[in-house]
Amino acid sequence: MNATITGWGRYTPQAVLTNDDLATVVDTSDEWITSRSGIKERRISHIVNSDMATAAGRQAIAAAGLEPDDIDYIIVATCTPDRQIPSTACYVQTKLGANNAAAADINAGCTGFIYALSMAHGLIAAGTSSKVLIIGSERLSTYLNLAERSTAVLFGDGAGAVVVEATDRDEGIRTMSLGSDGSGAESLTATGLGTNFIGTEARLAIVMDGAEVFKNAVVRMGDGVVKAAEDAGWDLDEIDLVIPHQANIRIIDAVRRRIGASEDKIFANIHKYGNTSAATIPIGLSEALEEGTIKPGAKLVLVAFGAGFTWGASAIEWGDRVDPVSKVEVDYGEPDRTALEMMIDRQRAFT
Numbered sequence: 001m002n003a004t005i006t007g008w009g010r011y012t013p014q015a016v017l018t019n020d021d022l023a024t025v026v027d028t029s030d031e032w033i034t035s036r037s038g039i040k041e042r043r044i045s046h047i048v049n050s051d052m053a054t055a056a057g058r059q060a061i062a063a064a065g066l067e068p069d070d071i072d073y074i075i076v077a078t079c080t081p082d083r084q085i086p087s088t089a090c091y092v093q094t095k096l097g098a099n100n101a102a103a104a105d106i107n108a109g110c111t112g113f114i115y116a117l118s119m120a121h122g123l124i125a126a127g128t129s130s131k132v133l134i135i136g137s138e139r140l141s142t143y144l145n146l147a148e149r150s151t152a153v154l155f156g157d158g159a160g161a162v163v164v165e166a167t168d169r170d171e172g173i174r175t176m177s178l179g180s181d182g183s184g185a186e187s188l189t190a191t192g193l194g195t196n197f198i199g200t201e202a203r204l205a206i207v208m209d210g211a212e213v214f215k216n217a218v219v220r221m222g223d224g225v226v227k228a229a230e231d232a233g234w235d236l237d238e239i240d241l242v243i244p245h246q247a248n249i250r251i252i253d254a255v256r257r258r259i260g261a262s263e264d265k266i267f268a269n270i271h272k273y274g275n276t277s278a279a280t281i282p283i284g285l286s287e288a289l290e291e292g293t294i295k296p297g298a299k300l301v302l303v304a305f306g307a308g309f310t311w312g313a314s315a316i317e318w319g320d321r322v323d324p325v326s327k328v329e330v331d332y333g334e335p336d337r338t339a340l341e342m343m344i345d346r347q348r349a350f351t
């Protein structure tokens with residue numbers, strides 16, 4: 001059986017935090033953030049991660065024309081779980097009412113969605129699942145320390161989801177390649193959460209060697225696209241759209257130059273959301289479909305790099321349907337504070 005994406009959805013929180021908002025509380029400027037990263041604004045969630053994930057998942061299930069009970073496996077890719085135990089996926093399972101689904105999280109940093117996709121691919125190839133819901137969902141704003149300007153400006157909240165189904169049609173996931181190098185662990189890590197920090201004064205924070213991450217991301221993501229195309233038997237110029245992880249527009253542009261593609265062949269929405277880690281690719285996929293950028297039969301490459309280090313890429317040949325079978329409204333209410341107010345309140349935890 002082939003494994004193909006039949007449903008997609010996203011939840012992007014309503015509250016917008018602009019670079020100018022951040023510059024009122026962080027020693028930074030819109031000019032610096034835009035020129036170094038391409039980010040203009042990001043979203044700050046007033047709901048918990050599993051609610052964001054559920055909202056995106058509900059849309060993906062409707063878009064596939066399915067009911068929650070049809071799903072047999074839920075995989076949530078996240079490094080910002082609601083709790084360590086149980087998995088965020090178990091909260092999503094009960095919030096969706098997906099009564100026939102197994103549920104588990106996976107943490108591969110910003111590569112989490114690609115790792116989850118490979119699991120769905122494997123479950124379907126093995127015949128143990130036929131309808132897998134995979135969700136990339138992150139509430140990274142909770143990790144941000146406004147006193148750390150080198151990381152506070154880069155990340156945001158959001159969720160994206162897809163349904164992967166078994167099919168005998170000649171379409172879907174053509175290749176998967178994954179890799180890791182744990183010797184890069186200290187270059188991108190989070191302190192304050194995890195058993196190593198029990199009894200310590202360590203604060204919740206992202207700690208990153210930006211230049212080291214940047215360098216590795218450019219190489220691994222560029223290699224990933226080239227390998228995906230080669231393994232699929234495609235020439236690079238046959239790729240219709242690359243949806244790369246959104247960490248920095250300069251990384252995305254370096255990948256584009258590496259494969260000699262024009263700008264319209266590389267999806268970018270980082271200006272709107274910043275880096276939402278495991279959520280960037282499914283949010284991007286959902287937006288690209290809504291905008292009509294993905295046509296029936298399109299040749300896609302999804303590619304990511306993240307904490308670990310981890311990396312992964314997948315070549316996908318899209319099917320005929322580029323519209324959702326049905327749509328659902330999700331309503332988690334309005335935030336009662338602005339994005340900036342939410343961030344300032346959270347910052348009190350650091351001081």
Ligand SMILES: CC(C)(COP(=O)(O)OP(=O)(O)OC[C@H]1O[C@@H](n2cnc3c(N)ncnc32)[C@H](O)[C@@H]1OP(=O)(O)O)[C@@H](O)C(=O)NCCC(=O)NCCS
Pocket residue numbers: 027028029032033036037110149150151153188208209210211213214217247248275305306307
């Ligand atoms: C973080 C990143 C944007 C920094 O860009 P850069 O061009 O490498 O910038 P540098 O780190 O060299 O910093 C340059 C200067 O800007 C300063 N700076 C850092 N953050 C700043 C901010 N928010 N506002 C203003 N100045 C800032 C630094 O202090 C440094 O000042 P100095 O030269 O006086 O010491 C970039 O390295 C990056 O995107 N890395 C990869 C991040 C990533 O992909 N993470 C997730 C991977 S999944």
